[in-house]
Amino acid sequence: MTASSDQPTPMTFTAAPPLAGVITVPGDKSISHRALMLSALAVGESRIEGLLEGEDVLATAAAMRAMGAAIQRDDDGIWHVHGVGVGGLLQPPTALDMGNSGTSTRLLMGLIASHAITVTFTGDASLSKRPMARVTDPLSRMGASFAASPGERLPLTMRGLCPAIPLDYRLPVASAQVKSAILLAGLNAPGVTRIVEPIPTRDHSERMLKGFGAELDVEIESDGTRIITLRGEVELQPLSIMVPGDPSSAAFPMVAALLVPGSRVTITNVGLNATRAGLIELLRAMGGDILIENPREVGGEPVGDLIVSASSLKGIEPDSALAPSMIDEYPVAFIAAALAEGRSVFRGLEELRVKESDRIATMAEGLRAIGVAVEELEDGIVIEGSGGKPLTGGGPIATRLDHRIAMSFAIAGLISANGVTIDDMRPVATSFPGFTALLRALGAPA
Numbered sequence: 001m002t003a004s005s006d007q008p009t010p011m012t013f014t015a016a017p018p019l020a021g022v023i024t025v026p027g028d029k030s031i032s033h034r035a036l037m038l039s040a041l042a043v044g045e046s047r048i049e050g051l052l053e054g055e056d057v058l059a060t061a062a063a064m065r066a067m068g069a070a071i072q073r074d075d076d077g078i079w080h081v082h083g084v085g086v087g088g089l090l091q092p093p094t095a096l097d098m099g100n101s102g103t104s105t106r107l108l109m110g111l112i113a114s115h116a117i118t119v120t121f122t123g124d125a126s127l128s129k130r131p132m133a134r135v136t137d138p139l140s141r142m143g144a145s146f147a148a149s150p151g152e153r154l155p156l157t158m159r160g161l162c163p164a165i166p167l168d169y170r171l172p173v174a175s176a177q178v179k180s181a182i183l184l185a186g187l188n189a190p191g192v193t194r195i196v197e198p199i200p201t202r203d204h205s206e207r208m209l210k211g212f213g214a215e216l217d218v219e220i221e222s223d224g225t226r227i228i229t230l231r232g233e234v235e236l237q238p239l240s241i242m243v244p245g246d247p248s249s250a251a252f253p254m255v256a257a258l259l260v261p262g263s264r265v266t267i268t269n270v271g272l273n274a275t276r277a278g279l280i281e282l283l284r285a286m287g288g289d290i291l292i293e294n295p296r297e298v299g300g301e302p303v304g305d306l307i308v309s310a311s312s313l314k315g316i317e318p319d320s321a322l323a324p325s326m327i328d329e330y331p332v333a334f335i336a337a338a339l340a341e342g343r344s345v346f347r348g349l350e351e352l353r354v355k356e357s358d359r360i361a362t363m364a365e366g367l368r369a370i371g372v373a374v375e376e377l378e379d380g381i382v383i384e385g386s387g388g389k390p391l392t393g394g395g396p397i398a399t400r401l402d403h404r405i406a407m408s409f410a411i412a413g414l415i416s417a418n419g420v421t422i423d424d425m426r427p428v429a430t431s432f433p434g435f436t437a438l439l440r441a442l443g444a445p446a
């Protein structure tokens, strides 16, 4: 699999013997983006260990360099960032190519909104379909102006305002990207930016902003609503950051180990932030044997080792309140449901329709192609499980430039009679370089 190939790279995954071994997964994508962005705004040199070197994060690194930060990677894999100071971003000489990455695009729009610079964003065919109004609306209120393609999509050119207008905003959608974009804009706005978050989402931005010395406060109301306040124009101090393994990547070997009979796999150093740990809760409720060992804190984030043993899973109707804490894990959770005993009903997942692909439609189409009975709902999916019987298999599965779809169906192939062919594995390089090699290391015939 080469990320640079300009031709689709199909691959077939076939039935695996029991999976076994001790593995680590690459660094957390969300934390890696934020580590680069905040280091690039600090005064002095920050050091980042365990940065995810996937295409999405490299797009963020290239963008921060283009706006003035000095970013280098040592031979030992440690990244060093010399920041420009809050408010110090420079006008990039050319358009910023965000590739496939929604997080890079939306968070950088926030950063740029409070700088008097003009920036054009471009992206691949998938990113160019994704809605940006969710960030351009609040950032417009802070003074930024936008000229977007129809439907408020990329390519898009924005002009930031300095000084920006601090915002008091209630999030209309449960999105950490929107929350983070506003916080990043607020860093260089005078006064206090306040965000009301009725449904909690991943809180890496809040944790890391505090680590860099920002004046940020989170109040939690009795109904769980979070009120986040940030004082702008405060200098950020450089930091040494350890990025934990990405729970969204760990999800794939975790589900594989549960589904392939006789497996036992240990995944070390996995981020276990409660705002990200919904899949573990869901799989345990389905009967999955997942132990957490060595719980500890690394760089302001909870981390642990997972020991996952093959289990007979039962179908489930999970509470949609789980959604933000496992939003990127639904595709692989649907594979678990396809092998469980009985029916699973997933609802409240309309956000899945605006990811790298429409993940409800793409998963429904792919599941049908490999012999699973599904019903697509407006906001979710109904899946009839096989009760552990291997799936028929088939393909090629249309992944639609969506890494999570490619990896989910690769896992399905490991428990299939005829194998599952993925039409294009290239998108996997956005978030999980080494995915196939890691399955092979566990004994899969990938």
Ligand SMILES: O=C(O)C1=C[C@@H](OP(=O)(O)O)[C@@H](O)[C@H](O)C1
Pocket: 029, 030, 031, 103, 174, 175, 176, 177, 178, 180, 202, 327, 328, 351
């Ligand atoms: O803030 C982040 O790093 C992310 C937030 C989520 O998106 P939304 O904010 O759109 O839910 C998630 O799907 C994405 O992979 C990463």
Ligand SMILES: C=C(OP(=O)(O)O)C(=O)O
Pocket: 056, 100, 101, 102, 103, 104, 328, 355, 356, 404, 431
């Ligand atoms: C939705 C995802 O990423 P992004 O929004 O950054 O493209 C993802 O990684 O599943």
